Amino acid sequence: SQQGEEDPQALSIQEGENATMNCSYKTSINNLQWYRQNSGRGLVHLILIRSNEREKHSGRLRVTLDTSKKSSSLLITASRAADTASYFCATIKAAGNKLTFGGGTRVLVKP
């Protein structure tokens, strides 16, 4: 079964706008990761945030983690058409173990 939910399920924005998506999970975690998947392709790792971290940046990506609320958010700033993809959060309970994914947010960036 999947760990949690992602919100919204779908998001449509104009190029240049910011995209924000949220992820909630159910159990305690070691870390939380965000992945991107282009239609019908494999997953690309974007960023990992550990349970003792609150915020992390990577290029145009900003991830926050609130372990008290069991939630995370991914912000993509200044979106581009190439950012069109599905975005998944995934949690790990212990280092090296399986990823438990959410249902994903489908993002459409219109040029």
Add this chain to the structure above:
Amino acid sequence: DTGVSQNPRHKITKRGQNVTFRCDPISEHNRLYWYRQTLGQGPEFLTYFQNEAQLEKSRLLSDRFSAERPKGSFSTLEIQRTEQGDSAMYLCASSLFVGGETQYFGPGTRLLVL
């Protein structure tokens, strides 16, 4: 290409047939994972190996499914007596379990059971 590779990329089979997929992880990655993803859903864990040892299997992995990783290198996932419900994308990932938790995914094998 030093990434995770999977073969075949696509497989169409008739119900009741057996299929086998192969995954070649990134060299020296000691952990290898299999996931299954159905349309519109996130991937679901099936099983994982550390070197050649299979450490965990999901309840999703019925007795028709078997996975191996001989010699701790490539892995195979076999589905016997396929059913239409087995139609999905089968994803393989690998990681280096020395404090590194990032899993690197292959392109997947898309299975369609007719």
